[in-house]
Amino acid sequence: MAVDQELVDAAIELMCTRFPGQDWSGAAALRLDDGTVLTSTAPDVPNNAVRLCHETGAMCEAFKLGRRVVASVCVTAADGDRGHWVLAPCGVCQERLFAYGPDVEVAVPIPADPRHWRTLRLRDLQPHWFARVFPDDVWPFDDDEPEPSS
Template sequence: MQLDQKLVDAAVAQLDRRWPSDEQGGAAAIYLDDGQILTSVGLDNLNGGVSLCHETGAICQAYTLDKKVTASVCVYRDPGRERVLVLPPCGICQERLALWGPDVQVGVPDDFAVTGWSVRTLRDVNPFYWGSQFTDDGAWPGPEAHFS
């Protein structure tokens, strides 16, 4: 499945279910290769070191189900500016999503797009992926490399 407005809307719907519209918060949604959408939110915790990114729950659920992730989007409500932002995946979530390869699509902010966001692949957002240094041909490592 390709990242589209339906996936962004699923993330926003999860955001709205979890936090009132006047509170800041975030949520994520991912597409699986069978078209299923999984959503999640990050943990709020007094100790920021134990908090999790919004995508983590959905990523873990996909892995638990042994399903391939094809697209991921993270949204954040900025109540002071009264808008919902699409956030690019942080480096840790890029690493988590790398399990499914360089063609996983992710949402990124784009002020020039009508929607305020656009789609990139992991390869686009991380063209110098460190894991490629450990393959014989310099290619993005396949899922089997993540298990060794």
């Protein structure tokens, strides 16, 4: 499995190193097709309209290296003593990750306790992705899906 504790720990380590003791900080880690782990975090900017996701820097680095992303995780430090939470990728990051195909694995939190997580493929996280309706879609509909009604 491409999302594993090592990947989660890499994001947590960056977050704790870059933002020691700071509540509500965050970071991300991506695994590439050759096993490389890239980490990144989002810069703090005065204009919220131009903020970036924590994953963006690592995605840009993967693109620069010409490598395919196979897994992604984003974490945040919960305030107080609530630990580190895993965050599902936002819609923008899902779109960015879809460039690498529907089988990219992402960590998603367990709703009852976001300190715990499980892995989903993008195709399972977003089964109704808008681009699936186009005839030249890169990932076809499953054969067992019902035919649309007329």
